[in-house]
Amino acid sequence: MVVELVAYGGVNEIGGNKFLLHDRERNVRVLLDFGTSFQRYGAFFNEYLQPRTARGLLDALALGLIPPIPQLYRRDLYQDEWWEHVPQVTHLPDDPPVHGLLLSHGHRDHFGDVAYLREDLPIITTPITAAILRVMQVTGQSRFDTQWTHFRPRRWDEKGISQAQRQGSLYYRPFQLLTTAALPEGFLHWWRTWPADLDAPVPQSFPGEVAGLPVRWWPVDHSVPGGVAFALKTSIGWVAYTGDLRFHGAQAEHSRALMEDWANLGVAVLLCEGTRLDGYTHNPITEDQVRENALNLAKKAAGRLVVADFAPRNVERLVSFWHIARETDRRLALQPKDVALLEALAPLDPTFDQVLKDEKHVVMYDDPKAMRYKWEKPLYQGTWSKRTVTHREVARTPGEYILCFSLWDVNDLLDLPAGARQDGVYLYANSRAYDEEQAVDLQRLRNWIRHLGMTMYGDPDDPHTPRLHTSGHAYPQDLVDFVCQVRPRVLVPIHTEQPRLWVDLLKGTGIQIRFLHHGTSWVHGTSFKGR
Numbered sequence: 001m002v003v004e005l006v007a008y009g010g011v012n013e014i015g016g017n018k019f020l021l022h023d024r025e026r027n028v029r030v031l032l033d034f035g036t037s038f039q040r041y042g043a044f045f046n047e048y049l050q051p052r053t054a055r056g057l058l059d060a061l062a063l064g065l066i067p068p069i070p071q072l073y074r075r076d077l078y079q080d081e082w083w084e085h086v087p088q089v090t091h092l093p094d095d096p097p098v099h100g101l102l103l104s105h106g107h108r109d110h111f112g113d114v115a116y117l118r119e120d121l122p123i124i125t126t127p128i129t130a131a132i133l134r135v136m137q138v139t140g141q142s143r144f145d146t147q148w149t150h151f152r153p154r155r156w157d158e159k160g161i162s163q164a165q166r167q168g169s170l171y172y173r174p175f176q177l178l179t180t181a182a183l184p185e186g187f188l189h190w191w192r193t194w195p196a197d198l199d200a201p202v203p204q205s206f207p208g209e210v211a212g213l214p215v216r217w218w219p220v221d222h223s224v225p226g227g228v229a230f231a232l233k234t235s236i237g238w239v240a241y242t243g244d245l246r247f248h249g250a251q252a253e254h255s256r257a258l259m260e261d262w263a264n265l266g267v268a269v270l271l272c273e274g275t276r277l278d279g280y281t282h283n284p285i286t287e288d289q290v291r292e293n294a295l296n297l298a299k300k301a302a303g304r305l306v307v308a309d310f311a312p313r314n315v316e317r318l319v320s321f322w323h324i325a326r327e328t329d330r331r332l333a334l335q336p337k338d339v340a341l342l343e344a345l346a347p348l349d350p351t352f353d354q355v356l357k358d359e360k361h362v363v364m365y366d367d368p369k370a371m372r373y374k375w376e377k378p379l380y381q382g383t384w385s386k387r388t389v390t391h392r393e394v395a396r397t398p399g400e401y402i403l404c405f406s407l408w409d410v411n412d413l414l415d416l417p418a419g420a421r422q423d424g425v426y427l428y429a430n431s432r433a434y435d436e437e438q439a440v441d442l443q444r445l446r447n448w449i450r451h452l453g454m455t456m457y458g459d460p461d462d463p464h465t466p467r468l469h470t471s472g473h474a475y476p477q478d479l480v481d482f483v484c485q486v487r488p489r490v491l492v493p494i495h496t497e498q499p500r501l502w503v504d505l506l507k508g509t510g511i512q513i514r515f516l517h518h519g520t521s522w523v524h525g526t527s528f529k530g531r
């Protein structure tokens with residue numbers, strides 16, 4: 001066996017991608033993403049029953065949520081005797097055990113468990129994805145399992161409780177950023193100094209190889225900016241990994257260029273996502289159509305409040321609503337988290353910079369709360385201090401705003417008097433509910449909207465409402481065209497609940513399909529035998 005591939009997540013499920021690729025001939029190991037498996041996590045945990053922080057990695061290891069490989073993890077998060085609690089522990093003989101993590105994009109089902117990884121493991125990703133990780137870590141809940149870019153090592157006390165340390169130096173994970181030109185000064189400055197208590201080292205640029213193994217990367221179209229696909233030149237030929245991709249978003253030309261390049265490359269093994277393989281019944285819709293539909297609704301709502309609800313890192317959607325704000329002469333009121341993300345991304349992409357600088361149409365919503373987070377304070381004191389709006393201002397002229405709210409902010413609408421929100425329009429620009437909990441949340445949101453006297457559009461369960469969302473994932477025909485063009489020797493279906501659908505779809509093409517099973521150990525994980 002020359003090249004071995006073990007799936008620790010991302011097979012027979014959507015997301016949770018965690019692949020370990022081992023080129024035995026060159027003795028190089030590379031991780032392809034290290035995401036959280038919401039399916040496996042949800043099998044054991046909910047909002048109230050969560051992994052115990054006081055016990056470091058014990059819960060995740062004992063439940064098989066992360067690979068049982070001691071050498072992979074931060075040394076301060078586990079104790080040696082625990083390996084007896086973990087089934088089928090695999091000890092990697094080499095030092096370093098793994099040479100790098102190729103991180104495809106900034107969604108948690110691809111990067112969520114990076115916080116557990118040992119601190120010297122290089123993270124190879126785009127500047128945009130690195131920035132998303134930093135912003136999510138800083139603006140989210142402060143827990144050790146969200147320390148994706150930097151952390152202060154924890155300490156075990158005599159009772160075996162993992163204690164956070166307030167003193168001592170921060171450890172910064174070594175990022176190797178994928179870039180074809182010098183990184184912009186503005187970004188480097190932001191990376192080193194945001195938020196103010198950081199003093200991060202300058203990130204390196206990716207040298208094009210991991211421990212001598214050539215690695216190439218391509219930008220792809222997905223519902224978060226900064227996404228890439230990778231190909232590694234292994235002993236058995238090119239092993240290609242799509243991450244998540246689609247062919248109908250604003251960056252569709254990237255995915256098409258990838259298809260052409262990979263067709264010419266000669267791919268031996270293709271790990272290809274198949275999220276939407278299970279027959280998406282609606283007609284394909286593009287981001288342009290989403291923008292058009294939302295624009296029409298906003299125009300019809302003249303004089304009334306508009307709320308735009310979209311996924312926090314779907315910056316493409318944010319840009320769509322910015323265009324709508326300009327065309328309807330409204331002001332887009334962003335949450336502080338959105339502003340923090342835009343400030344990070346602005347030096348990397350001129351469109352985001354334009355949005356940020358549009359003082360006429362972009363403001364920050366200042367919700368009344370008793371305490372501000374540390375990272376928020378500079379925003380309210382700095383340039384944004386003159387660009388905030390409060391509920392009082394919105395109440396005076398609700399028709400002048402588009403509020404970027406979601407279920408998690410919907411209670412802030414109670415600050416508006418009934419007259420200001422009456423007959424307002426709530427644009428739900430999100431995906432359908434994928435599990436029971438999301439379905440319950442969606443029902444809660446409907447209850448809120450009805451109670452507030454507003455009208456909801458874009459409800460994914462209402463076939464008659466204008467559609468306000470387009471999938472982040474390729475439609476079935478695009479996927480089949482892609483694989484047929486690339487013509488790998490072997491296809492490994494990933495990121496799908498129905499990998500067997502590929503069998504019929506690829507009939508007669510001569511492309512072999514290799515199904516991997518979720519293996520939490522080297523012994524049970526199905527490995528791929530290269531030719």
Ligand SMILES: [Zn+2]
Pocket residue numbers: 014015016107109110244495
């Ligand atoms: Zn994904």
